[in-house]
Structure formats: C-alpha cells, structure tokens
Amino acid sequence: MEELIRTMTPKENGFNCLNHGDCWISNIFLLSDENDNVIDCKFVDFQQSVFASPSVDLLTLIISTAHSSKKLQNFEYYIKYYHEILV
Numbered sequence: 001m002e003e004l005i006r007t008m009t010p011k012e013n014g015f016n017c018l019n020h021g022d023c024w025i026s027n028i029f030l031l032s033d034e035n036d037n038v039i040d041c042k043f044v045d046f047q048q049s050v051f052a053s054p055s056v057d058l059l060t061l062i063i064s065t066a067h068s069s070k071k072l073q074n075f076e077y078y079i080k081y082y083h084e085i086l087v
Contacts, residue, residue: 007050021048023057024064058082 010016020043031040062078
C-alpha cells in the first residue's frame with residue numbers, strides 16, 4: 001500500500017508527469033477523417049497511472065506497438081518527435 005501511495009503522490013520539488021501506466025495501442029482511441037488523418041485522440045483505462053518520467057509511457061508504447069524493424073530503424077525519430085510535442 002505504501003508503494004501505491006508513493007507512486008500516486010506528486011513530488012513537491014520535482015518534475016511531475018502523470019503516466020498512463022499501460023500505454024499501448026488498445027488503450028488509445030483515434031478518430032480519423034475520411035482521408036484517414038487523425039483528428040482526435042483519447043486515452044482510456046487509467047487504472048495503472050503513476051507519477052514517473054514521461055519516457056516510461058513512451059518506451060512502453062514503442063516496444064508494444066511498433067513493428068520490430070521500425071522500432072530500431074525509427075527509434076531516434078520517435079524520441080525526437082515526442083520531445084518536440086512535449087515541450
């Protein structure tokens with residue numbers, strides 16, 4: 001119970017990022033227009049949310065969702081793109 005409370009409590013003097021905790025494609029709903037352009041995105045299933053580095057969800061998403069060859073080939077691009085959007 002103490003560990004659960006610790007992970008759900010923001011740090012007073014630190015960077016706080018609420019992570020989804022189970023970030024993979026089945027927990028992300030995308031709405032697309034008639035040309036298959038994503039126009040909206042919703043995350044669901046927040047039962048495992050924790051305060052942690054945003055890299056936790058990013059790495060989980062890349063590892064669980066991207067095709068094996070794409071993970072290695074585009075890893076730096078994924079990280080750079082995520083960082084640009086985050087800041």
